[in-house]
Amino acid sequence: MVRVTTAEKQPWQGHPKGSKAYRNLLLALLFGGLATFAQLYSVQAVLPGIARDFGVSAADAALSVSAATLGLALAVIPWSWVADRAGRKRAMTWAIAAAVAFGLLLPLAPGFGSMLAVRFAEGAALGGIPGIALVYLNEEVQKLHAAVAAGTYVAGTTIGGLAGRLVAGPVAGVLDWRAGVLAVSMAAAAAAALFVWLAPAPRGFRPVARGQGPGLAALLLANLRPPRLLGLYAQGFLLMGGFVAVYNYLGFRLEAPPFSLPASLVSLLFLAYLAGTVSSRLGGGLTVRFGRLPVLLASLPVILAGLAATLAPALPVVLAGLVVFTAGFFAAHSVASGWTPRLAEQGRAQASSLYNFFYYAGSSLLGWAGGLFFGAAGWPGVALFAGALALLAGTTAVLTLRGAPGEGAGR
Numbered sequence: 001m002v003r004v005t006t007a008e009k010q011p012w013q014g015h016p017k018g019s020k021a022y023r024n025l026l027l028a029l030l031f032g033g034l035a036t037f038a039q040l041y042s043v044q045a046v047l048p049g050i051a052r053d054f055g056v057s058a059a060d061a062a063l064s065v066s067a068a069t070l071g072l073a074l075a076v077i078p079w080s081w082v083a084d085r086a087g088r089k090r091a092m093t094w095a096i097a098a099a100v101a102f103g104l105l106l107p108l109a110p111g112f113g114s115m116l117a118v119r120f121a122e123g124a125a126l127g128g129i130p131g132i133a134l135v136y137l138n139e140e141v142q143k144l145h146a147a148v149a150a151g152t153y154v155a156g157t158t159i160g161g162l163a164g165r166l167v168a169g170p171v172a173g174v175l176d177w178r179a180g181v182l183a184v185s186m187a188a189a190a191a192a193a194l195f196v197w198l199a200p201a202p203r204g205f206r207p208v209a210r211g212q213g214p215g216l217a218a219l220l221l222a223n224l225r226p227p228r229l230l231g232l233y234a235q236g237f238l239l240m241g242g243f244v245a246v247y248n249y250l251g252f253r254l255e256a257p258p259f260s261l262p263a264s265l266v267s268l269l270f271l272a273y274l275a276g277t278v279s280s281r282l283g284g285g286l287t288v289r290f291g292r293l294p295v296l297l298a299s300l301p302v303i304l305a306g307l308a309a310t311l312a313p314a315l316p317v318v319l320a321g322l323v324v325f326t327a328g329f330f331a332a333h334s335v336a337s338g339w340t341p342r343l344a345e346q347g348r349a350q351a352s353s354l355y356n357f358f359y360y361a362g363s364s365l366l367g368w369a370g371g372l373f374f375g376a377a378g379w380p381g382v383a384l385f386a387g388a389l390a391l392l393a394g395t396t397a398v399l400t401l402r403g404a405p406g407e408g409a410g411r
Contacts, residue, residue: 021200025140028199029133030156035096035191036129037157038164039103039122040068042184044247045169045267046177048255053177054112059371062248066364067116069244071123072130073360079128080135080353081216088136089199095128096192103185107178123360130157130356134341135349140200154280154334162273163187169267219347223354228343231400235296235336236359238393239303241366242386243329248367249374249382250310250322259315272322276330283331284338293401296335300394302328307383307390332393333359343404 043050043064051061083091102122109115137153164184172180223229250269254261279299286295302324309321337355344351366389373381 021140024198025137025200026153026156028195028197029137029153030159031191031198032092032096032129032133032195033153033157034160034163035188035195036099036126037160038167038184038191039099039188040072040126040164041065041161041247042164042168042181043068043119043177045165045251045270046172046180047248047251048266049172049177049180050115054115056112057371057375058249058252059368059375060112062368062371063116064119065244065248066368067119068123068126069360069363069367071120071125072127073123073357073364075124075127076130076353076356076360077216077220077350079132080349082128083132083135083349088132088139089201091128092132092136092199093196095125095132096195098125099129100185100189100192101125103188104182106185107182127356127360130359132349132352134337135352154284154330154337155277158273158276158280158330160191162270162277165267165270165273169270170264173262173264173267216350219350220354223344223347223351226343226345227400228404229340229351229354231396232336232340232343233355233358234396234400235332235393236355237362237366238389238396239329239332239336239362240359241362241369242303242389243326244363244367245370245373245382246307246310246322246325246386249370249379252374253379254315254318258313269319269322272319272326275323275327279327280330280334283334287335287338292335292339293397293404296332296397296401297394299328299332299335300390302331303390304328304387307387311380311383339404 047058047061047064050056050064051058054061079091079095082094086094099122102118102125106115106118106122109118133153167184167187168177168180170180171183247270251266253259254266254269283295283299306321306323306325306328309324310318312318312321337352337359340351340355341348370382370385373385377384
């Protein structure tokens with residue numbers, strides 16, 4: 001007769017903060033986020049070069065960003081189905097390996113259409129990381145520290161986004177945009193290997209067998225009904241749309257008069273991402289003291305103040321505004337993305353995937369739409385567009401998230 005200890009009878013409580021497994025998990029997700037977001041947004045630093053190489057407009061060149069984020073948005077839900085059956089770490093490993101392969105193929109694209117097709121496939125592969133990472137994290141760390149851990153993960157994604165742009169831009173300035181994105185893909189391959197090595201084996205995961213429990217469609221519908229979850233999805237859609245619009249078109253503004261900056265210097269504007277690295281971690285910590293909704297709402301005036309500063313004709317003020325804008329966005333995103341699995345009553349992977357679907361749909365659709373405002377009204381048009389999206393996000397949060405679990409301190 002096999003004796004079962006009391007510890008074995010108890011459900012898995014998660015790795016405690018400070019343990020080796022906790023640190024390895026956060027490091028693994030940091031490298032996974034680095035590999036994902038370095039590839040996803042590397043082309044953003046070379047959009048003027050893509051426009052010149054293929055002879056297309058600024059808005060058309062931005063489709064190279066939208067193609068990948070659209071592929072990611074469409075793939076996050078199928079990846080959640082894979083993760084429920086194959087396991088979180090295994091699904092993420094498959095996803096990141098496929099994404100690196102497509103990233104290495106991208107510089108070989110002979111034309112604009114084929115480049116967009118490869119970017120779409122790369123984005124679809126990358127959908128297996130952000131769609132699963134926060135669920136994996138919530139299952140493997142103690143609930144008390146989940147918000148802080150989520151903030152740390154989002155901070156890692158900012159480092160990835162920054163690294164991809166900072167590598168691609170200068171390399172493209174010396175060689176061309178193809179060499180720039182190739183350098184990023186090679187760095188992403190190294191980060192992917194570190195993710196696989198460091199990520200601890202799942203202990204909180206329970207596989208879903210075929211025919212067991214609700215189907216994918218039922219879980220998606222269950223997570224599309226609650227107004228609170230819809231409010232969180234709206235945060236991702238609206239705020240990410242404005243964020244990508246700003247970063248897509250600010251480079252075109254700075255390369256044109258009166259600034260007339262070279263591409264190698266324009267790529268340095270992505271150093272503003274470091275503000276997001278700090279604010280996402282800080283935002284996660286502040287939720288423990290003040291609650292999620294107050295921190296989310298406090299981030300929105302920061303976004304608006306940053307946008308207002310980018311309208312100035314002085315370059316230092318524009319750059320300071322971009323730093324403030326970026327800090328506000330990532331604080332809000334870290335709260336909304338980490339809150340989503342908490343509010344899901346069933347199908348946490350699907351809820352997280354739906355958040356990512358709307359988040360990257362906003363990146364694809366609204367990020368591209370910002371180009372229409374840029375073409376019609378220049379940079380003030382983009383700033384007003386992004387500001388209106390932030391105001392709409394704040395209104396939605398107030399209407400839908402009051403009284404939600406975790407809204408206030410100690411809840």
